Amino acid sequence: MSQVFQPGLYAGKTVFVTGGSSGINQRIAEAFGELGAKVAINGRKVEKLEAAVKALRSKGITAEGYAADVRDYVALEGALEAAVKALGPIDVLVCGAAGNFPAPVAMMSSNGFKAVMDIDVLGTFNACRAAFERLTKPGAVILAISAPQAQVAYPMQAHVCAAKAGVDMLVKTLAMEWGPVGVRVMSIWPGPIDDTEGMQRLAGDPEVKKKVEQALPLQRFGTKDEVAQLALFLASPAARYITGSIHAVDGGMSLIGGQLLSM
Ligand code: COA
Numbered sequence: 677m678s679q680v681f682q683p684g685l686y687a688g689k690t691v692f693v694t695g696g697s698s699g700i701n702q703r704i705a706e707a708f709g710e711l712g713a714k715v716a717i718n719g720r721k722v723e724k725l726e727a728a729v730k731a732l733r734s735k736g737i738t739a740e741g742y743a744a745d746v747r748d749y750v751a752l753e754g755a756l757e758a759a760v761k762a763l764g765p766i767d768v769l770v771c772g773a774a775g776n777f778p779a780p781v782a783m784m785s786s787n788g789f790k791a792v793m794d795i796d797v798l799g800t801f802n803a804c805r806a807a808f809e810r811l812t813k814p815g816a817v818i819l820a821i822s823a824p825q826a827q828v829a830y831p832m833q834a835h836v837c838a839a840k841a842g843v844d845m846l847v848k849t850l851a852m853e854w855g856p857v858g859v860r861v862m863s864i865w866p867g868p869i870d871d872t873e874g875m876q877r878l879a880g881d882p883e884v885k886k887k888v889e890q891a892l893p894l895q896r897f898g899t900k901d902e903v904a905q906l907a908l909f910l911a912s913p914a915a916r917y918i919t920g921s922i923h924a925v926d927g928g929m930s931l932i933g934g935q936l937l938s939m
Pocket residue numbers: 774775776777778779783784785786787788789791792795873874875877
């Protein structure tokens with residue numbers, strides 16, 4: 677539970693989170709819910725989605741789940757439409773669905789590269805495009821979950837580096853196009869975050885984790901809640917003059933070189 681933000685800060689607001697049935701995105705959805713928001717989460721796997729909705733409801737949060745692959749525009753638009761019918765126009769859209777696996781380019785298939793580009797870049801575009809007519813205007817906020825890979829090149833992450841750079845440029849362009857109608861758009865860069873599928877894949881070995889921690893300026897992995905706190909701030913009135921910007925919550929990971937994840 678957030679101890680920093682005013683209770684009820686998001687009361688009456690609708691928050692839609694893609695990839696919201698697990699990891700960082702699930703915690704972001706929950707954190708908005710704890711501050712009063714009605715929460716719609718989207719995911720590909722129905723069982724996982726239903727379990728996540730149940731967990732949110734068990735905490736007294738108004739929550740609905742909508743299954744759709746973010747790569748499928750029609751399905752995602754249907755999910756957004758259903759969410760708006762049930763919970764009202766979208767105040768905060770979190771584009772969290774992402775793909776990742778560590779692989780050097782020489783071992784990566786064209787389809788593997790495409791899968792990550794499609795989930796991250798096309799998926800973020802699809803969510804923003806389909807949400808646009810369904811956003812509260814003025815006042816809505818879009819948060820894309822990007823990564824330090826957008827700016828720092830990491831071996832075994834070519835697909836993610838390319839995809840996240842694309843996501844960040846999409847964010848900046850949307851901020852320019854949609855700022856005049858009162859929609860703010862920003863990127864969040866989670867660094868190495870404990871207890872996530874992404875970090876399990878990239879630094880699952882305890883020895884690798886220890887080396888990564890020692891290399892980080894803040895000397896530890898972050899928590900899902902620390903990412904959620906940034907999302908709560910960026911979507912709040914306190915951030916009303918912020919748009920088109922990239923916000924790292926990464927313990928300083930983006931300040932050090934790209935060998936970090938290949939230790
Ligand atoms: N190494 C190399 N290639 C891999 C791979 C791996 N670990 N995992 C998947 N791929 C390749 C597949 O081989 C396939 O290519 P091919 O057809 O040439 O064989 C391609 O990626 C698509 O895989 P597919 O099984 O059809 O799954 P998908 O399209 O649903 O997406 C992932 C695959 C891995 C991108 C996706 O399931 C994923 O990212 N899951 C993890 C989620 C996660 O960790 N999120 C946190 C992000 S930080």
